Amino acid sequence: QKEVEQNSGPLSVPEGAIASLNCTYSDRGSQSFFWYRQYSGKSPELIMFIYSNGDKEDGRFTAQLNKASQYVSLLIRDSQPSDSATYLCAVNNQAGTALIFGKGTTLSVSS
Amino acid sequence: DAGVIQSPRHEVTEMGQEVTLRCKPISGHNSLFWYRQTMMRGLELLIYFNNNVPIDDSGMPEDRFSAKMPNASFSTLKIQPSEPRDSAVYFCASSFWGRTRNQETQYFGPGTRLLVL
Numbered sequence: 041q042k043e044v045e046q047n048s049g050p051l052s053v054p055e056g057a058i059a060s061l062n063c064t065y066s067d068r069g070s071q072s073f074f075w076y077r078q079y080s081g082k083s084p085e086l087i088m089f090i091y092s093n094g095d096k097e098d099g100r101f102t103a104q105l106n107k108a109s110q111y112v113s114l115l116i117r118d119s120q121p122s123d124s125a126t127y128l129c130a131v132n133n134q135a136g137t138a139l140i141f142g143k144g145t146t147l148s149v150s151s
Numbered sequence: 152d153a154g155v156i157q158s159p160r161h162e163v164t165e166m167g168q169e170v171t172l173r174c175k176p177i178s179g180h181n182s183l184f185w186y187r188q189t190m191m192r193g194l195e196l197l198i199y200f201n202n203n204v205p206i207d208d209s210g211m212p213e214d215r216f217s218a219k220m221p222n223a224s225f226s227t228l229k230i231q232p233s234e235p236r237d238s239a240v241y242f243c244a245s246s247f248w249g250r251t252r253n254q255e256t257q258y259f260g261p262g263t264r265l266l267v268l
Binding site: 141 | 199261
C-alpha cells in the first residue's frame with residue numbers, strides 16, 4: 041500500500057513567522073512531488089512541484105526534497121493570515137499516471 | 152481557459168436514488184481523475200482515465216459506483232443506489248500526461264457537494 045503521511049495539525053504560527061509543513065512517502069520509486077493548498081470549502085490548487093533533491097523556491101514558498109529519507113517539506117516564509125488553509129502533499133505513482141495524496145496539514149496563521 | 156467544470160455544484164438526494172455527477176476536463180488534457188473527499192478519509196482517488204480509457208478503478212468503493220468517459224471532453228460518475236455514507240465532496244481533476252514529468256500537474260474542478268438523506 042503506497043502511502044503519503046502528513047501531520048494533520050493544526051499547525052499554528054504567528055503572522056510573519058516561518059511555517060514548516062512535512063510529508064513522508066513510502067514508495068521509493070516516486071519521482072514527482074506536489075504541494076496543493078485547499079481553502080475551506082474550495083478545491084485543491086497547486087502551489088509547487090519538485091522533482092530533484094534539494095530546495096526549490098517560489099516567492100515565499102520553498103519546497104525541499106530528500107529522496108534518500110523519503111521526505112518532502114514546504115516552508116512558508118513571512119506567513120500571512122491568508123495562508124491559513126489545509127496543505128496537501130501529493131506523490132506520483134511509479135507509472136507517473138496518478139497522484140497519491142496525504143490527508144493534509146491544517147495551517148492557522150494568527151494576526 | 153475555463154478550467155475543469157463540474158455539475159451540479161450541490162446535490163441533495165434521498166437514499167436509494169440515482170446520482171449522476173458530471174465533469175468536463177480542461178481542453179487538451181488526456182487524463183481525468185475522480186476523487187472523493189471527507190473529513191475522516193481525506194482525498195481518495197476513485198478512478199482515473201487516460202485517453203478516455205479507465206486505467207485504475209481500484210478506489211471505487213462498491214459496485215454501486217460507476218464511471219464513464221465517452222469522449223475526451225466529458226465524464227460521469229454515477230452512484231446507484233445512493234446511501235447516506237456516500238455524502239462527501241466529489242472532485243474531478245484533469246492533467247496532461249506525457250513524457251515530460253512537469254505535465255503531471257492535476258487541476259481540480261470546484262467539486263460537487265453531495266448529501267444523501
